Amino acid sequence: MAAPPSFNEYVGNNSAAFIDRLKTAVAYKSVSGDPTLRPIVIETGRWLKTQLENLGVTVNLHDLGRQQDTSKKTVLVYGHYDVMPATGWKGSSDPFILDVRDDEMYGRGSTDDKGPVMGWLNVLEAHQNLELPLPVNIRFLFEGMEEAGSPGLDKFIVDEVQRGATGFFHGVDCVCITDNYWLTTRRPVLTYGVRGITYFTMDITGAKDDMHSGLYGRMIHEPMTDMVKLLSKLVETTGVITVPGVEDQVPPPTEEERESYRLLDYRLSDLRNDTGGRKVELSEEPADLLMGRMRFPSLSIHGIRGTFDTNDGLKTIIPANISARFSLRLVEPLTPDNVIPLVTTFLRAEFEKLNSKNQMKVNYEGGGLPWVGNRNHWNYQAADAATKTIWGSSLYPNYVREGGSIPVALTFSEQLGKNVLLLPMGQSDDGAHSALEKLNVSNYIKGTTVFVRWFRE
Numbered sequence: 001m002a003a004p005p006s007f008n009e010y011v012g013n014n015s016a017a018f019i020d021r022l023k024t025a026v027a028y029k030s031v032s033g034d035p036t037l038r039p040i041v042i043e044t045g046r047w048l049k050t051q052l053e054n055l056g057v058t059v060n061l062h063d064l065g066r067q068q069d070t071s072k073k074t075v076l077v078y079g080h081y082d083v084m085p086a087t088g089w090k091g092s093s094d095p096f097i098l099d100v101r102d103d104e105m106y107g108r109g110s111t112d113d114k115g116p117v118m119g120w121l122n123v124l125e126a127h128q129n130l131e132l133p134l135p136v137n138i139r140f141l142f143e144g145m146e147e148a149g150s151p152g153l154d155k156f157i158v159d160e161v162q163r164g165a166t167g168f169f170h171g172v173d174c175v176c177i178t179d180n181y182w183l184t185t186r187r188p189v190l191t192y193g194v195r196g197i198t199y200f201t202m203d204i205t206g207a208k209d210d211m212h213s214g215l216y217g218r219m220i221h222e223p224m225t226d227m228v229k230l231l232s233k234l235v236e237t238t239g240v241i242t243v244p245g246v247e248d249q250v251p252p253p254t255e256e257e258r259e260s261y262r263l264l265d266y267r268l269s270d271l272r273n274d275t276g277g278r279k280v281e282l283s284e285e286p287a288d289l290l291m292g293r294m295r296f297p298s299l300s301i302h303g304i305r306g307t308f309d310t311n312d313g314l315k316t317i318i319p320a321n322i323s324a325r326f327s328l329r330l331v332e333p334l335t336p337d338n339v340i341p342l343v344t345t346f347l348r349a350e351f352e353k354l355n356s357k358n359q360m361k362v363n364y365e366g367g368g369l370p371w372v373g374n375r376n377h378w379n380y381q382a383a384d385a386a387t388k389t390i391w392g393s394s395l396y397p398n399y400v401r402e403g404g405s406i407p408v409a410l411t412f413s414e415q416l417g418k419n420v421l422l423l424p425m426g427q428s429d430d431g432a433h434s435a436l437e438k439l440n441v442s443n444y445i446k447g448t449t450v451f452v453r454w455f456r457e
Contacts, residue, residue, distance in 0.1 A: 008449055010126050015445050018122050023098035025114040026107035032082035032148040041144040044081050048142055055124040073173040074137040078408060079117040080146035083109035090435040103441045111439040112432035116178035116425045117142060119448040135455045139172060149366050154411050161415045174379040175412045175420040182427045183400050184270045188387045190380055191422035193401035194409055196330035196370035198339050203323045205359045211318040221356045223322045227304060231324060233350050235299040239282055239292060245342045246297060249333055253295055261287040264398050274428060294401035297334055301326045336367040368407025375399050377419040386453035390446055
């Protein structure tokens with residue numbers, strides 16, 4: 001009688017079926033930020049519930065049940081199944097139809113975050129069909145509103161923790177989040193920190209209606225002129241934040257800390273690959289670039305909304321109402337609470353200096369705290385061993401702090417009091433949120449085997 005296939009053989013033999021599963025997931029237009037698509041987000045959650053139930057998981061969309069073996073560790077796995085809008089999609093097919101080209105799979109949500117979520121389902125299926133016992137108890141927290149700011153999630157977590165022994169999180173030993181990416185395209189990473197975020201809009205209102213610049217230019221205070229002046233006060237072209245009191249709060253790195261960034265496997269060419277070969281970097285020293293991404297705060301201006309459109313031709317109006325969006329990525333000890341008054345007070349003072357008769361308003365739209373975890377915990381040791389086993393000992397993982405923001409990481413850490421690990425599946429060039437998002441087949445399949453190896457470790 002032939003020996004049953006190994007787990008890795010099973011995954012390899014069923015890669016086509018696993019890709020089909022991801023195709024189905026991507027086909028759901030679960031854009032949580034679009035209220036008209038919220039029903040599809042709910043539909044996606046129900047489909048995911050059915051998928052999990054078919055693999056033997058007990059699921060309740062409101063009050064989640066559980067089955068626990070007290071002799072095993074209990075791990076909490078977090079992911080999300082909603083996606084960003086696909087406006088301006090540059091792929092050759094519909095963004096909600098997975099387009100598989102050799103080793104690349106293009107589709108909205110393929111890497112953020114449906115690919116990793118499907119990876120966990122693949123793990124369950126393989127164990128079920130091979131009649132292998134799971135080495136751990138698993139609690140899944142799959143969310144459908146992450147891209148819309150996760151409204152209500154923190155309250156749910158707090159409420160469940162307060163329920164004590166009857167709550168969903170009772171008995172959890174560690175947490176794994178699979179909602180981030182490698183630092184490069186060649187080496188896996190384990191992420192032990194993320195930056196926080198504060199997001200703002202600034203509105204400037206002038207005349208009642210748009211005005212003709214030929215008739216009224218140099219006769220009225222123009223909102224766009226005020227806006228450009230104010231935005232230019234926020235940050236230098238070097239990336240240094242010029243809002244007083246922000247940069248001052250962050251202590252400089254020690255020489256030992258600088259050396260830890262120099263030792264990471266990152267090159268100037270990695271950034272240039274991500275920027276399409278354009279030489280737009282702020283430094284040619286990889287360690288400086290990495291500290292800019294992980295160790296220091298940043299401020300980015302995301303856009304100005306007025307009345308100009310590329311299809312408008314040579315439009316010469318003076319817009320009456322305009323709105324700009326910008327955000328700050330935060331590192332400890334910066335928090336939204338201490339940054340919000342610094343930003344709003346500064347902008348109001350700068351606007352007063354303009355002596356403009358327009359109206360200006362700054363609104364805080366939301367944010368989250370930065371988080372740094374314990375990379376020496378057994379949770380990370382298990383992930384390190386799993387990564388080396390699957391990707392090879394020469395591809396030992398980089399330990400990094402992520403430049404993006406995942407507020408739920410801090411919530412889990414503070415509310416559960418347990419170690420939180422970020423274990424990414426996709427690569428740096430996947431283009432999450434972009435007009436050409438993809439996930440490599442190799443990362444999808446090997447990422448699935450990393451997940452199960454982490455369980456075993």
